[in-house]
Amino acid sequence: MLIGYNKTVPTTTGNKAFINFDNGASTPTFIPIWNTVWNVWQQPEILHKEMIPEVKTICSKFLNAPESIYDILFTSNTTEAINLVAENLSFAENKEIEPVVLNTYLEHNSNELPWRNISGHKHLPLSVDSDGFINLPELEATLKAYNKDCIYGKQRIIMVAVTGASNVMGSYNNLEEISRIAHHYKAQLLVDAAQMVAHKKTDVLLCNIDYLAFSAHKTYAPFGTGVLLAKKELLNFPQSIKQQIIQSGEANVGGIAALGKALLLLEKIGMHTISSYEKLLTSHVLNGLAKNENISVFGLKQIDASITENKGGVIVFIAKNALPSKTANQLAFNEGIGVRYGCHCAHIMVKKIHNIGPGLEKFQGLITRLFPKVKLPGVVRISFGIYNTITEVDTFLESLEESNISKKEIINKATNKKQIIELIKQETIKKIFN
Numbered sequence: 001m002l003i004g005y006n007k008t009v010p011t012t013t014g015n016k017a018f019i020n021f022d023n024g025a026s027t028p029t030f031i032p033i034w035n036t037v038w039n040v041w042q043q044p045e046i047l048h049k050e051m052i053p054e055v056k057t058i059c060s061k062f063l064n065a066p067e068s069i070y071d072i073l074f075t076s077n078t079t080e081a082i083n084l085v086a087e088n089l090s091f092a093e094n095k096e097i098e099p100v101v102l103n104t105y106l107e108h109n110s111n112e113l114p115w116r117n118i119s120g121h122k123h124l125p126l127s128v129d130s131d132g133f134i135n136l137p138e139l140e141a142t143l144k145a146y147n148k149d150c151i152y153g154k155q156r157i158i159m160v161a162v163t164g165a166s167n168v169m170g171s172y173n174n175l176e177e178i179s180r181i182a183h184h185y186k187a188q189l190l191v192d193a194a195q196m197v198a199h200k201k202t203d204v205l206l207c208n209i210d211y212l213a214f215s216a217h218k219t220y221a222p223f224g225t226g227v228l229l230a231k232k233e234l235l236n237f238p239q240s241i242k243q244q245i246i247q248s249g250e251a252n253v254g255g256i257a258a259l260g261k262a263l264l265l266l267e268k269i270g271m272h273t274i275s276s277y278e279k280l281l282t283s284h285v286l287n288g289l290a291k292n293e294n295i296s297v298f299g300l301k302q303i304d305a306s307i308t309e310n311k312g313g314v315i316v317f318i319a320k321n322a323l324p325s326k327t328a329n330q331l332a333f334n335e336g337i338g339v340r341y342g343c344h345c346a347h348i349m350v351k352k353i354h355n356i357g358p359g360l361e362k363f364q365g366l367i368t369r370l371f372p373k374v375k376l377p378g379v380v381r382i383s384f385g386i387y388n389t390i391t392e393v394d395t396f397l398e399s400l401e402e403s404n405i406s407k408k409e410i411i412n413k414a415t416n417k418k419q420i421i422e423l424i425k426q427e428t429i430k431k432i433f434n
């Protein structure tokens with residue numbers, strides 16, 4: 001029922017079923033979800049308006065965010081949702097304080113750049129450990145220093161903006177505790193839930209989250225829809241601007257309905273079933289990677305019952321004898337396995353796990369300025385979805401073992417790589433536009 005499942009792709013040893021281990025970028029869509037888009041497009045406009053509140057109710061129930069407490073807005077993605085909150089802050093004038101937004105080194109650019117760029121606000125990143133976890137006593141000490149002891153004059157932390165699930169480390173930080181600490185010191189809490197909603201039960205009310213953002217394309221629905229949940233009365237744009245936001249153009253009703261359908265599907269499968277299954281895949285791959293002496297894994301290297309809630313199915317690693325780009329290409333060209341390599345829009349965290357100090361960072365900055373085509377090496381990432389299998393993980397592990405192949409073989413395969421790229425260009429793109 002999954003669009004693209006079992007699709008064959010050309011590899012160096014013939015056509016093979018594509019193994020998609022890049023669900024952190026976007027999850028594929030299920031046929032009933034895509035059918036919803038078609039269905040909605042065929043309905044009269046009058047029904048379109050009815051569907052939007054229906055999907056708001058689905059979101060509210062799925063996330064345990066009662067509509068009596070939360071406003072639900074549809075955006076185009078997580079990035080837009082977070083920008084909206086940041087923009088909203090810039091309208092709140094309080095001459096008594098100098099506002100500070102507390103962020104972490106773990107964040108995706110989407111939950112970092114909006115805070116760095118709002119005028120009149122200081123942006124303060126909190127360090128995380130090498131497994132991607134916030135140090136809670138440090139969070140508390142920072143909030144206390146700014147908001148209670150007033151060590152920094154009029155500077156007050158008004159917002160703690162953190163990721164619910166890291167797109168690099170797979171770490172799940174303790175949102176209940178972060179929320180308790182933030183609210184104790186009168187700061188609001190925004191959670192970037194882009195990597196969380198489809199993988200782990202998200203309970204907005206239990207965690208007392210003020211704002212939560214996520215994207216449909218990471219939740220088994222198509223691109224183009226995002227969600228912003230905000231406690232009522234927090235989005236205090238001037239009335240004229242609020243009106244413009246609400247009434248600006250037609251809503252992406254097909255995409256919104258598809259998101260509703262996707263959440264219902266996830267609910268039907270059960271979030272507990274999903275997280276347990278993805279945990280099984282994660283344990284299996286971590287155990288397999290631990291046996292490969294050529295591989296270094298970053299983040300938690302084992303998951304067991306005691307840390308069920310700490311890590312999702314996102315694993316990053318490097319091969320000791322190859323750049324991440326080479327490892328990713330080998331997996332793709334030899335076995336048809338799709339992974340991602342690079343810095344995953346979270347350069348700060350990737351630098352941290354590579355122990356890149358300020359001196360080396362300056363040098364890297366110089367190199368990338370002089371040679372803009374040079375990319376920072378980063379890490380290879382695999383990220384699971386509910387449809388991945390243990391057999392696929394085994395194929396991946398075997399393929400990594402085989403990548404310790406001789407240089408001669410690599411050169412042979414590089415010749416084939418060119419042929420494969422040509423084939424994709426000629427066949428696939430031509431077919432799409434014909």
Ligand SMILES: Cc1ncc(COP(=O)(O)O)c(C=O)c1O
Nearest residue numbers: 077078079108110167192194215
């Ligand atoms: C943790 C996290 N936040 C935000 C985003 C941005 O999502 P979007 O591109 O849908 O706005 C991503 C995308 O990868 C992500 O992983």
